[in-house]
Amino acid sequence: MDFTLNEEQQMFGQMFGDFMAKEVAPRAEAIDAEGETPSELLEQAAMQGFLGAILPEDYMGAALDMTSYTLLAEAWGRADLSSATVFHAHMMTAMAILAHGTEDQKATYLEAMAMGEKLGAFALTEPAAGSDPAGMLTEAKPDGSDYLLNGVKSWVTNAGRAGTYVVFARAPEGVTGFIVDADTPGLKVGGREKTLGLRGAEIRALYLDHARVPAANVLGKVGHGLRVALSTMDFAHLSLAALTLGGAEQALDLGVQFASERKQFGVLIAKKQAIQNYLADAKLKIEALRHLIEHASWLAVQGKPYSFEATMAKLYGGQAIYETANTMIQVHGGYGYIVDYPISRLYRDARAMSIIGGSAEIQRVLVARHVLAEAGIEVKP
Amino acid sequence: MDFTFPREMEKFRKLVREFGEEVVRPAAKAADEKHEVDMDVIRQAAAIGLLGVPFPQKYGGVGAGETGYCILMEELGKVCTSTATTIGAHIGIGAMSIYLDGTEAQKQKYLVPLARGEKLGAFALTEPNAGSDAASIKTKAVRDGDAYLLNGSKIYITNGPLADVISVLAVTDPTLGAHGGVTAFIGEKQFGIQVGTVEKKMGIRGSATSELIFEDVRIPAENVLGPVGLGFITFMKTLDTGRLTLGAATLGGAEEALRIAIDYARVREAFGKPIAHKQSIQFMIADMAAEVEALRSLVYRTAWMVEQGMPYTKEAGMCKLLGSQTASRNIHRALQILGALGYSRDFPVERMFRDARIAEIFEGTNEIQRIVIASQLFKEVGIRIRP
């Protein structure tokens, strides 16, 4: 058992924290108010190598190990959850191509993604199939050496902004992944979704109207799309969990700061047991979450399966960030409800984390499936 | 024990529900988006007496008592928390302070137009360094002939920018502290009370909250509300009824969340069947319903206690505490059941989620409610606790 980060990981963690505190955190309020993650922020992130964080150096990536990646996602989440979600959606798209793409596909797409020339977007959810990819209606019809894609994808983060989409559709052989260029004729984006939080992330529907995609752009094997999607989910769960860890830490920081300045009944509220209990419980959740993430990322670094651990981290992270933001609003009292204080934004953003990337309910199904598999019982949603 | 409502109360509920559905609900989204009070809704509510529900008819009220007032708040809480907040601050703390401790002349002069909705009321207690801590109040009132001169500022005053009549608490004798040294006054906007910063809020954006600034505001001595020096008691008494009816408004929000959750779970399909067939959903909905019924019982029993003239400080605190938590939890669950649609600003749950959060904070944070409840409980066994 060794719980220390290695020297390189420590250095990276420091560097990520510095960058995010300097470049991202100060923009968080404007990103939310204006509803946009500025391009120059993404350009800066690309220059730092963040947009290719987990990609190998061959594709101009930073080749971070999974633990270092979670440190990056945590630092970004701590600074601003909106732009961190943009980053996350990009990274999981790149991850899908890295894990399942052919050499040609990787050469064509990953370098541009790492350089920030193309942002990634991952289009799995449909209006009638949220957590249920088997209910997918989008069709991929073979047409010569191409496929014609028809259907609607909903709640696609980065849609409209992305250069490279990974889209899932039902081919005659079953659900199949496709890499789809943004300029593909027949690919259209819908109106911007207006949301409670994560307002700096561009979320839209994606319309596929006879979108012509070459067979060479099939990602993984034809008919094996669910496998591609699910394996990408392992990474996505861990990545989102790291975002929630950062967000929860930020919420606690804001609560501690306020409690250390605010006096009521003649004393700092930090001296009141009720407030101390809030802070103690928040810290407990944060450290428990950190250990779930560290364990999952350590398994990944070891090349071991980490699917179950990543799912638990995401499930717990969604709860932990919401509960922490919620109690830290309470620490702020009336100030927590005023938009000038960042805790109210964090609270709105935090609420997304039990919904996006698979709802908490579906993640419980996955965890229960794992738990009951040992007893020989099969769990279906 | 009779748990049915008298017929006139059921019919009063029908009136308020129809008004809520036809007038208030359709205006709620725009008021939230514009971040302003829809005064047309308030005027229409005033026209049918809804700005004076609990007060006797001889003071221009509806005469529906505390139960009728809870019914009003519950029904408004279903359709628009902002409107419930505006009307709640007007009736439940603004006008109520005058009803509870005003002289007959003060009631005729101020309560009657407030109850008729010809004037809007507000209640000014909180200061930058005195939220729930009334002993730290800094606003000063100095006697000057037949009047008092008030100096200081109040923050987070619901209806601050709109109110004509403002009950305000100020220090008259700094040596005496909260008990004996602070006095309640009936202020009028036209006495020179200025509106300071208007707050931008996460929710209840269809209500207006602002700072009120007092710079040598001259209030006639006849406008002292209750005995000089005992304003703290007037204000705390008023907050008790405010907390009860805030509980009623949260009951409405919690019920609405339950209704939305059931409606959605009934039709939304996943894995080939409506999600109503999933236990994860069923259990959330069962918990929502159980908590709604517990809250309903608490709210209307407390209203009954008020009408019986029984002490109810502890119960009012419980209404506010349990109610705000129940509404927040139920809306949280409804949002979870609706998933992305719950998170979308195109559907009302998103607004309800932002709106509900205030109830755990204002009119005394839930932490203060716990202190109030615990103080009462320990007082009963002879222990005096301080916050």
Place this chain on the structure above:
Amino acid sequence: MRIVVCVKQLYDPKMARVSQSRQSLDLRAAELIMNPMDLQALEEALHVREAVGGEVTVLSLGKPEADDVLLWSLAMGADAAYLASDERFSEADAGVTAHALAAAIRRIGDVDALFLGEYAADSAGGQMGARLAAMLRWSFLPALAQVFLTDGHLSGLSYLETTARRLLTPLPAVVTVYHRANKPRFPHGAAVINAYREGKVIVWDADDLDMTLEELAPQTLFRGYSLLPERELGTRLDGSAAEMATDLAAMLQGRRLLGGEA
């Protein structure tokens, strides 16, 4: 000036379901409400009273709990309320109801005008106004809006499907109020509380109304409900716009709904 408004209590048709046996209504989820069209009749009468003075009296026939619609009418501003209620009315058809209402109107006395809703939301017969006009030998103006009373006369706009006629008649007269004539007011909260606490409804039975056995005998019998067959799915046309237009024209001509050659 005295206007009588006839109001009816009924189960909210939006919430009533025909039960599986198809013989009766499943009313478990249904609420008793005031016929929405009668609310408009009352609103129109209150308008007239506000313009020319006088009084508005409401009248209903029903079970004792039908006092609800009368008390609500008092809350809205009616001056007096009468309920014709008798177990012998339990099988009442439109004829018996008309006899009872006509008798009540005679007994109220000095009535200048009678207002009714255009029809009842549960039966949609729309015949009560005409029946009462015939029995009372008053003139009858159907589907009226913008009702106005002048010296001994009543006028208004009578709505047909696509046009409206301005009509004028001497009093007394029976009027059914157009179903979109106005938007009924919300009563004042205090008026609701007072009406249900101390509002008076005068109840008359068949004897009070001097009704004969003949008048009490229904001529139509209710034999049960049946559901209408569900509408069949329409035909879906495919192809280009021109092809679809040609197909549609052929179909309509085939059914003799459109002139020309098929």
